[in-house]
Amino acid sequence: xxxxxxxxxxxxxxxxxxxxxxxxxxxxxxxxxxxxxxxxxxxxxxxxxxxxxxxxxxxxxxxxxxxxxxxxxxxxxxxxxxxxxxxxxxxxxxxxxxxxxxxxxxxxxxxxxxxxxxxxxxxxxxxxxxxxxxxxxxxxxxxxxxxxxxxxxxxxxxxxxxxxxxxxxxxxxxxxxxxxxxxxxxxxxxxxxxxxxxxxxxxx
Amino acid sequence: xxxxxxxxxxxxxxxxxxxxxxxxxxxxxxxxxxxxxxxxxxxxxxxxxxxxxxxxxxxxxxxxxxxxxxxxxxxxxxxxxxxxxxxxxxxxxxxxxxxxxxxxxxxxxxxxxxxxxxxxxxxxxxxxxxxxxxxxxxxxxxxxxxxxxxxxxxxxxxxxxxxxxxxxxxxxxxxxxxxxxxxxxxxxxxxxxxxxxxxxxxxxxxxxxxxxxxxxxxxxxxxxxxxxxxxxxxxxxxxxxxxxxxxxxxxxxxxxxxxxxxxxxxxxxxxxxxxxxxxxxxxxxxxxxxxxxxxxxxxxxxxxxxxxxxxxxxxxxxxxxxxxxxxxxxxxxxxxxxxxxxxxxxxxxxxxxxxxxxxxxxxxxxxxxxxxxxxxxxxxxxxxxxxxxx
Numbered sequence: 001x002x003x004x005x006x007x008x009x010x011x012x013x014x015x016x017x018x019x020x021x022x023x024x025x026x027x028x029x030x031x032x033x034x035x036x037x038x039x040x041x042x043x044x045x046x047x048x049x050x051x052x053x054x055x056x057x058x059x060x061x062x063x064x065x066x067x068x069x070x071x072x073x074x075x076x077x078x079x080x081x082x083x084x085x086x087x088x089x090x091x092x093x094x095x096x097x098x099x100x101x102x103x104x105x106x107x108x109x110x111x112x113x114x115x116x117x118x119x120x121x122x123x124x125x126x127x128x129x130x131x132x133x134x135x136x137x138x139x140x141x142x143x144x145x146x147x148x149x150x151x152x153x154x155x156x157x158x159x160x161x162x163x164x165x166x167x168x169x170x171x172x173x174x175x176x177x178x179x180x181x182x183x184x185x186x187x188x189x190x191x192x193x194x195x196x197x198x199x200x201x202x203x204x
Numbered sequence: 205x206x207x208x209x210x211x212x213x214x215x216x217x218x219x220x221x222x223x224x225x226x227x228x229x230x231x232x233x234x235x236x237x238x239x240x241x242x243x244x245x246x247x248x249x250x251x252x253x254x255x256x257x258x259x260x261x262x263x264x265x266x267x268x269x270x271x272x273x274x275x276x277x278x279x280x281x282x283x284x285x286x287x288x289x290x291x292x293x294x295x296x297x298x299x300x301x302x303x304x305x306x307x308x309x310x311x312x313x314x315x316x317x318x319x320x321x322x323x324x325x326x327x328x329x330x331x332x333x334x335x336x337x338x339x340x341x342x343x344x345x346x347x348x349x350x351x352x353x354x355x356x357x358x359x360x361x362x363x364x365x366x367x368x369x370x371x372x373x374x375x376x377x378x379x380x381x382x383x384x385x386x387x388x389x390x391x392x393x394x395x396x397x398x399x400x401x402x403x404x405x406x407x408x409x410x411x412x413x414x415x416x417x418x419x420x421x422x423x424x425x426x427x428x429x430x431x432x433x434x435x436x437x438x439x440x441x442x443x444x445x446x447x448x449x450x451x452x453x454x455x456x457x458x459x460x461x462x463x464x465x466x467x468x469x470x471x472x473x474x475x476x477x478x479x480x481x482x483x484x485x486x487x488x489x490x491x492x493x494x495x496x497x498x499x500x501x502x503x504x505x506x507x508x509x510x511x512x513x514x515x516x517x518x519x520x521x522x523x524x525x526x527x528x529x530x531x532x533x534x535x536x537x538x539x540x541x542x543x544x545x546x547x548x549x550x551x552x553x554x555x556x557x558x559x560x561x562x563x564x565x566x567x568x569x570x571x572x573x574x575x576x577x578x579x580x581x582x583x584x585x586x587x588x589x590x591x592x593x594x
Binding site for chain 1: 348349350351352356359360362363364366367370371380381383384385387388446
């Protein structure tokens, strides 16, 4: 146990994800050493992110205005919506520079263990976007489900498929398989097995 | 596959030991509590399968933070130097020829062993879970791509059970997602059951042969017991597990859970599926009596042990055929439980099964095993006693 304020900082820090009691102690002692200006800059950054950053009203990506940069961008293809679990997933897809459509962030995946059902996700809002495209947007033709390739992500994808396919939309799921540029020899058996199961004919 | 030598450092009661192994049968002798089983356990760990009996923390010598294992393995024309560091709580690191592997399980693709010890009696005598685990582990040894299947199944089951438990009691609209979990349950459950049925069907002919030989006649029967698989399904199951068996099984599981939906909601848990299945082991009542009796309830302790041994030897046979290589055979303290006739038979049988490590506290075992190499273990030290005495 440390003097009051220091212990409070350790306690606060250890609430953060990925930070245990020992890391929290290390960070707290580091903060104790930095200058007052640096400390203020850190606290301001934390307060500012809470004040200024919010969720996009349309797609629930992080944004600093009502709409995020993708929903604001009229050059993007509004007939395709890519559904992801969390905002960082968008950054991953954007890095490919292959996708020109819009996004929708569910803010999680269906997981009864954690008490997360469809109502806790932004699924109603997704349906609203499909039924009533925003002004200037084309009707949606395709929904790409890019939830994580695990038990919960797969269940969420299946749920969305059951919900959206009857509306006459094209519902697609990201393929799973081998990392490109790597050696087949080093692929793990589970991934390679899935890739083998989902193999494709080369010439149509 | 052949292990030339093994080195142990801070493993169980070994501070440091180097053991040279011969090509055929290696007999490990010594009084009780000297480290015979620990030596077998170390070799089992080195084949990427972890300990057959304990958690990692138990493997490290008292007062040490990690245990080190090394082995030189010959596989075909390849010489593999295997290094393994067991760090409780921080996982196990494995290297082959100084190249790190992604996980210690990856080792089992290169080196495989079959372990039989006193606890393996539970294969016949114990709860269904042990028999399910036996099949599931064999599935992964034969088809490594199935490695996530059991974990995925457990995850889906846990999620579905959680939903069944909470949804009817809360106002949440989560219940409609039950259909989605049903679909996952049927898909993954059917894949798991199909893989088990395939392995069991492949194992059966070897088990029959081994049991008949060791028991001097008589028959063993293995059957997959399940409340949701149609009685007449067995022949179809021998078709391709992925394209024929699994889709058919998924349909059966779906019909099954549809029928008991209400009961599952009341009880708040999944009531049918691979988590409740079992393998029944039956033995012929006598050499002249063709009646088949359940081994778990009717067989003597000796017959139970013999049938468990037959299953393990059959596993060795099946792996030898499918992997085109003989797995290492690890027999812990088996001779003491067998009568002289069966002891003799086992001694003869293992001589044609490639490299084997056999432990025994009994002097009589030495004759039965006719070992190439006798290793004497005392107080965490292993000494190669006498070479080839047969």
